[in-house]
Amino acid sequence: MGDKIFTKQGWVESLRGLAGDYMVFVPVKEGDMYAFRHLDNDTKVAFDDYHNTRMSPKSIVYPQSERMFEYSLDKQDPDCNILKEVPKTFAPQAIVGIRPCDAHAFQISKRNFDTPEYRDPWWVQRYEATTLIGLGCNSPRSTCFCTAMGGGPFDEEGLDVLMFDMGETYLVRALTDKGEAFLGKLNGGRSADKTDREAALRLSDHVRDGMPDVVPVDPIRNKEIKDIFDASFWDDVAFACLNCGTCTFLCPACWCFDVQDEVYGREGDRIRNWDSCMFPLFTLHGSGHNPRAKKFQRVRQRFMHKFKYYVDKFDDGFQCTGCGRCVQFCPVNIDIRDVLRLMSDEPPVRLSA
Amino acid sequence: MKNLLEHTGLEPGRLHFSWISSAEATKFVKVAKEVSAAVRALGPAKYLVKRRAEVV
Amino acid sequence: MIELTEKIRDIAKKLLKDGTVDVFIGYKKGSVPMMNEPVLIRNPDEADLLYWDSNCGLNLCNYLTGRTDRIGILATGCNSRSIVTHIIENQIRRDQLYIVGIPCTGMIDHRAVNRAVGHREITDITESDITFTVTGKGFQETFNKADYLQGNCKVCRHRNPVEYDEMIGEPVEEQKGIEPYSDVKNIEKMSCDDKNAFFRRLIDKCIRCYACRNACPLCYCPTCFVDESRPQWVGKSIDPTDTMTFHLLRAFHCAGRCTDCGACERVCPMGISMRQFTRKLNRDAEELFSWQAGLSLTERPPLDTYRSDDYNDFIK
Numbered sequence: 006m007g008d009k010i011f012t013k014q015g016w017v018e019s020l021r022g023l024a025g026d027y028m029v030f031v032p033v034k035e036g037d038m039y040a041f042r043h044l045d046n047d048t049k050v051a052f053d054d055y056h057n058t059r060m061s062p063k064s065i066v067y068p069q070s071e072r073m074f075e076y077s078l079d080k081q082d083p084d085c086n087i088l089k090e091v092p093k094t095f096a097p098q099a100i101v102g103i104r105p106c107d108a109h110a111f112q113i114s115k116r117n118f119d120t121p122e123y124r125d126p127w128w129v130q131r132y133e134a135t136t137l138i139g140l141g142c143n144s145p146r147s148t149c150f151c152t153a154m155g156g157g158p159f160d161e162e163g164l165d166v167l168m169f170d171m172g173e174t175y176l177v178r179a180l181t182d183k184g185e186a187f188l189g190k191l192n193g194g195r196s197a198d199k200t201d202r203e204a205a206l207r208l209s210d211h212v213r214d215g216m217p218d219v220v221p222v223d224p225i226r227n228k229e230i231k232d233i234f235d236a237s238f239w240d241d242v243a244f245a246c247l248n249c250g251t252c253t254f255l256c257p258a259c260w261c262f263d264v265q266d267e268v269y270g271r272e273g274d275r276i277r278n279w280d281s282c283m284f285p286l287f288t289l290h291g292s293g294h295n296p297r298a299k300k301f302q303r304v305r306q307r308f309m310h311k312f313k314y315y316v317d318k319f320d321d322g323f324q325c326t327g328c329g330r331c332v333q334f335c336p337v338n339i340d341i342r343d344v345l346r347l348m349s350d351e352p353p354v355r356l357s358a
Numbered sequence: 359m360k361n362l363l364e365h366t367g368l369e370p371g372r373l374h375f376s377w378i379s380s381a382e383a384t385k386f387v388k389v390a391k392e393v394s395a396a397v398r399a400l401g402p403a404k405y406l407v408k409r410r411a412e413v414v
Numbered sequence: 415m416i417e418l419t420e421k422i423r424d425i426a427k428k429l430l431k432d433g434t435v436d437v438f439i440g441y442k443k444g445s446v447p448m449m450n451e452p453v454l455i456r457n458p459d460e461a462d463l464l465y466w467d468s469n470c471g472l473n474l475c476n477y478l479t480g481r482t483d484r485i486g487i488l489a490t491g492c493n494s495r496s497i498v499t500h501i502i503e504n505q506i507r508r509d510q511l512y513i514v515g516i517p518c519t520g521m522i523d524h525r526a527v528n529r530a531v532g533h534r535e536i537t538d539i540t541e542s543d544i545t546f547t548v549t550g551k552g553f554q555e556t557f558n559k560a561d562y563l564q565g566n567c568k569v570c571r572h573r574n575p576v577e578y579d580e581m582i583g584e585p586v587e588e589q590k591g592i593e594p595y596s597d598v599k600n601i602e603k604m605s606c607d608d609k610n611a612f613f614r615r616l617i618d619k620c621i622r623c624y625a626c627r628n629a630c631p632l633c634y635c636p637t638c639f640v641d642e643s644r645p646q647w648v649g650k651s652i653d654p655t656d657t658m659t660f661h662l663l664r665a666f667h668c669a670g671r672c673t674d675c676g677a678c679e680r681v682c683p684m685g686i687s688m689r690q691f692t693r694k695l696n697r698d699a700e701e702l703f704s705w706q707a708g709l710s711l712t713e714r715p716p717l718d719t720y721r722s723d724d725y726n727d728f729i730k
């Protein structure tokens with residue numbers, strides 16, 4: 006199927022027409038921030054004014070808290086003490102308007118949840134049921150550095166469909182079979198012609214050329230783990246850090262979780278919750294020993310994992326998409342771009358006021 | 359404690375404090391009766407009740 | 415603000431040079447507008463990193479816990495009260511500290527400013543006496559600082575540091591005619607169900623990141639009750655009852671100690687006003703025990719003293 010053109014209003018109406026086929030998520034404004042929510046008849050869709058959602062859309066595939074198993078502790082029950090997988094349906098869903106960086110993040114997490122040895126059933130089934138309809142970024146923020154992380158404001162990796170915001174209209178392009186199937190179900194729109202396609206190309210080239218290229222990452226690849234691990238700057242980097250969960254919970258590419266049992270009377274649930282390497286509990290052993298008892302060790306882990314361990318293990322990109330959420334929302338302004346510069350022996354940009 | 363809980367939506371009359379010495383059996387009986395009557399009058403608790411985690 | 419910054423740098427240099435302190439805790443300018451970063455200065459030539467403006471709304475006292483060296487520290491009114499609280503709770507010794515007091519005219523509410531410019535991206539902020547100007551792509555707007563103060567600064571009655579070794583500049587006039595607890599009183603007027611709904615809605619976006627807890631100088635317990643697993647006091651998922659339990663208990667642990675510095679609210683990535691919990695307790699401490707935290711190094715707080723005339727109407 007060739008590219009299609011939809012008026013902005015027509016696009017939203019067509020999406021509403023998908024109600025029977027997909028659960029459609031779109032960005033909406035809630036107070037001071039944006040979030041992906043179900044598209045209903047009265048949803049005010051925020052494609053036009055939103056830059057990105059506060060929380061990344063990772064929770065649509067990987068909820069913050071998820072019940073995995075349930076069990077009975079009733080001695081009379083023949084199934085006592087047997088973990089049973091909680092029945093779930095994984096109906097087709099689509100995230101419409103996801104930014105390319107966040108779609109890229111699913112490719113990163115896939116390496117963790119969908120490996121040749123292990124496949125996380127919940128993540129994989131939800132991911133497979135999800136179609137990702139990206140919206141290219143016409144005006145990236147100053148905190149965005151997707152191009153340095155191997156992506157881009159119109160990058161196609163991980164997307165099934167890419168939308169170009171052409172002002173009055175969207176040019177919509179299917180990138181995968183999943184994307185074709187999604188567009189096939191949509192009513193309306195017209196075929197894009199050569200002029201439309203050229204305009205889209207000009208737009209994306211123009212935005213990409215304007216992206217800052219200030220984050221050097223290659224030197225890290227060539228350095229020894231130990232040299233970065235033992236570097237003297239970690240104490241300073243970590244000083245202000247609160248060891249909160251903001252950076253890791255907002256991050257689209259952070260995937261760590263913790264498993265908890267909750268018991269209610271004679272029944273129980275096994276639930277998994279997002280966890281954060283910034284929390285002391287993350288590495289606390291049953292013995293009471295904590296290999297990362299100090300703040301700077303936890304801070305170092307976050308950056309080392311994203312930019313060194315991940316790189317050494319997969320030799321393909323980083324565990325960061327450059328979405329800039331942690332830069333914008335770290336409450337004490339620990340700027341991952343500055344840390345990257347330190348890790349690659351470049352002077353931080355912000356030397357003094 | 360009572361004040362904050364009631365400020366955030368606990369019904370007045372749900373939470374009671376009393377100081378009863380081990381020698382004050384009659385006071386204990388009296389207070390226990392009052393408390394159970396007051397709580398019964400309020401019906402089942404709605405506030406801060408978790409039956410099962412509300413998660414997906 | 416430039417003058418204050420210069421003065422802070424000079425003082426820090428002097429203190430580090432003459433050995434009065436081993437380290438100096440202040441702020442450096444943020445890489446993102448309205449977000450300055452706390453910084454630890456170890457030697458005089460780093461002191462030029464120090465920076466001051468109305469975007470220093472964290473609580474530096476938070477960085478004192480557990481330190482054994484001699485520390486120079488910047489302190490606004492509320493920060494100095496938290497330091498006093500730290501001292502009387504034996505978290506730091508007075509003689510370890512050289513407190514550089516800053517009479518404060520309030521901190522800017524970054525959320526309100528972002529709202530005011532329709533969430534367009536602000537790339538720079540500059541400040542003059544009573545106004546500040548924000549700039550972004552294709553816009554520039556100037557605001558009166560007084561209209562954009564953080565919630566806690568709007569109702570602040572102690573802008574001047576209560577405890578210091580040296581003060582930068584003249585004391586500022588305290589705000590007059592403040593109605594410190596009108597928000598709390600409005601909630602008090604609600605019905606029980608409305609209160610419940612109000613507080614549930616208040617925290618419905620909470621992601622349990624604990625930034626609020628961790629930004630607070632009062633939360634220094636080696637293991638927080640939410641992190642305990644034997645026994646497990648509270649579930650760790652985002653179940654609304656567990657989240658409420660976290661907020662209620664965190665607030666109780668701050669009773670009679672909170673200085674309403676606003677750090678907790680400032681840092682929340684989800685914009686939650688969890689000060690509504692602590693403020694009720696602050697009001698009760700004030701009404702029932704005539705107590706405001708952190709005003710005196712010699713008086714003991716109401717929760718660790720017993721007086722025969724203590725409020726006890728709630729006990730039958």
Ligand code: SF4
Pocket residue numbers: 245246247248249250251252253283334335336337338339625
């Ligand atoms: S880097 Fe910032 S967001 Fe991350 S844990 Fe530290 S304070 Fe929180």
Ligand code: SF4
Pocket residue numbers: 252255256257258259311324325326327328329330331332341
């Ligand atoms: S580390 Fe920061 S910039 Fe990178 S993907 Fe995560 S939140 Fe975005």
Ligand code: SF4
Pocket residue numbers: 473496629630631632668671672673674675676677678679689692
């Ligand atoms: S509870 Fe909030 S306002 Fe009170 S002292 Fe702690 S951080 Fe400051």
Ligand code: SF4
Pocket residue numbers: 619620621622623624625626627681682683684685686688
């Ligand atoms: S900072 Fe905000 S989101 Fe994080 S735990 Fe506190 S209230 Fe919840």
